[in-house]
Amino acid sequence: MTEENTPENSPQKRGMPLWVQITVWSVLVALLVVVFMGLQRAQEGNVQTGEETGKFDFTMPLFEGYYHEGAQEISLTDLRGKIVVLNFWASWCVTCKDEAVELEEAWRYYQPDGEVVFIGIDYVDTEPEARVYLKRYDITYPNGPDMGTKISQAFRIQGVPETYFLDRDGVVKHVQLGPFQSTAQIMSIIDALLAE
Amino acid sequence: MKKLNILTLFIILLSLFSVNTVAAQGGGDISDDEVNAIASELFCPVCENTPLDVCETQACKQWRELIRLKLSEGWTDAEIKQYFVDNYGARVLAEPPKEGFNLLVYFVPPAIILIGAVILFRAFKEWKNDNGEKDAPITEASPKSTRETSNPKDDYLAKFEEELRKRE
Numbered sequence: 040m041t042e043e044n045t046p047e048n049s050p051q052k053r054g055m056p057l058w059v060q061i062t063v064w065s066v067l068v069a070l071l072v073v074v075f076m077g078l079q080r081a082q083e084g085n086v087q088t089g090e091e092t093g094k095f096d097f098t099m100p101l102f103e104g105y106y107h108e109g110a111q112e113i114s115l116t117d118l119r120g121k122i123v124v125l126n127f128w129a130s131w132c133v134t135c136k137d138e139a140v141e142l143e144e145a146w147r148y149y150q151p152d153g154e155v156v157f158i159g160i161d162y163v164d165t166e167p168e169a170r171v172y173l174k175r176y177d178i179t180y181p182n183g184p185d186m187g188t189k190i191s192q193a194f195r196i197q198g199v200p201e202t203y204f205l206d207r208d209g210v211v212k213h214v215q216l217g218p219f220q221s222t223a224q225i226m227s228i229i230d231a232l233l234a235e
Numbered sequence: 236m237k238k239l240n241i242l243t244l245f246i247i248l249l250s251l252f253s254v255n256t257v258a259a260q261g262g263g264d265i266s267d268d269e270v271n272a273i274a275s276e277l278f279c280p281v282c283e284n285t286p287l288d289v290c291e292t293q294a295c296k297q298w299r300e301l302i303r304l305k306l307s308e309g310w311t312d313a314e315i316k317q318y319f320v321d322n323y324g325a326r327v328l329a330e331p332p333k334e335g336f337n338l339l340v341y342f343v344p345p346a347i348i349l350i351g352a353v354i355l356f357r358a359f360k361e362w363k364n365d366n367g368e369k370d371a372p373i374t375e376a377s378p379k380s381t382r383e384t385s386n387p388k389d390d391y392l393a394k395f396e397e398e399l400r401k402r403e
Contacts, residue, residue, distance in 0.1 A: 055354075055357065063350055066343075066346070066347075066350075070343065073339075129294065130297070131292070131293035131294040131297055163279065163280050163281050163294060163323055164294075164297070165297040165298060165300070165301045166301075167301070167304070168297050184322065186321070186322060187321070187322070187323065187324040188280060188323055188324050188326075189324070
């Protein structure tokens with residue numbers, strides 16, 4: 040019988056000091072939490088119907104020549120009590136051009152009553168090209184740049200165009216991913232919200 | 236005739252002047268290399284993981300043209316980069332600023348490598364010690380006990396030597 044495996048004869052193994060082990064495990068756990076949160080956010084997708092937008096309120100500066108009630112900026116919380124249409128777009132986005140005319144038509148239809156506010160949010164765009172785009176499609180509703188991409192990150196947009204319809208309480212009631220097919224499509228969504 | 240020549244010369248000079256003006260407005264005197272020197276340090280959020288200088292999307296082409304425009308207006312590299320950060324966020328920078336949460340990028344990877352190296356060093360050291368202790372009794376033991384306690388590798392070696400002897 041060999042004596043190799045008897046506990047008495049086995050050499051005393053020196054482990055790492057306890058404080059090192061605790062530190063290493065703490066760092067690893069913290070990293071795992073960060074990675075998990077990042078993955079969870081990435082898989083969360085865009086803001087869904089029914090979500091309250093009060094938690095990510097924003098104030099957006101408007102492009103030169105655009106105003107909302109005389110101010111050159113627009114705040115989401117100030118629009119409580121109104122139907123809000125948030126349209127994310129960019130001048131480099133080909134499909135955004137497909138819906139530009141329809142959105143403007145719908146805006147001009149609802150603007151006189153003051154019950155509905157359209158906001159164009161220019162995503163990761165260059166200002167000279169954005170101005171050309173706005174002029175070409177004769178867009179008159181408030182438009183501004185998404186400074187630091189903060190608004191698009193809050194709404195977790197997946198691309199452009201994306202449009203969010205908020206009810207009078209700021210709750211998302213409809214999400215349109217991709218361009219609208221017609222002005223009637225936009226108006227049917229808004230009419231349903233106005234009827235609530 | 237002389238008047239006609241003077242008029243023609245005047246028109247040619249005027250047209251040359253107007254061409255030069257258009258080129259200056261478009262930032263035509265700024266080379267691609269100058270633009271790309273800044274673009275290579277930026278990333279467009281639309282095309283993740285692709286540096287701006289090699290990205291071929293329309294968005295990136297517009298960004299490069301914007302850099303060209305800013306350079307032609309006399310902006311410095313730092314001012315242009317700051318403009319992009321202000322407009323599109325710090326994530327456009329190839330090298331994130333060393334502050335706040337970004338510090339993790341600079342400290343965590345070296346820390347992990349260091350911890351890994353320490354763990355490996357200790358593991359190898361223990362492994363070496365274990366082997367040294369295991370080898371020690373074998374050298375002191377008789378040939379018989381060596382065979383009994385030897386590992387499979389030694390058995391294989393013994394068989395191999397035996398086969399060689401047979402072949403001789």
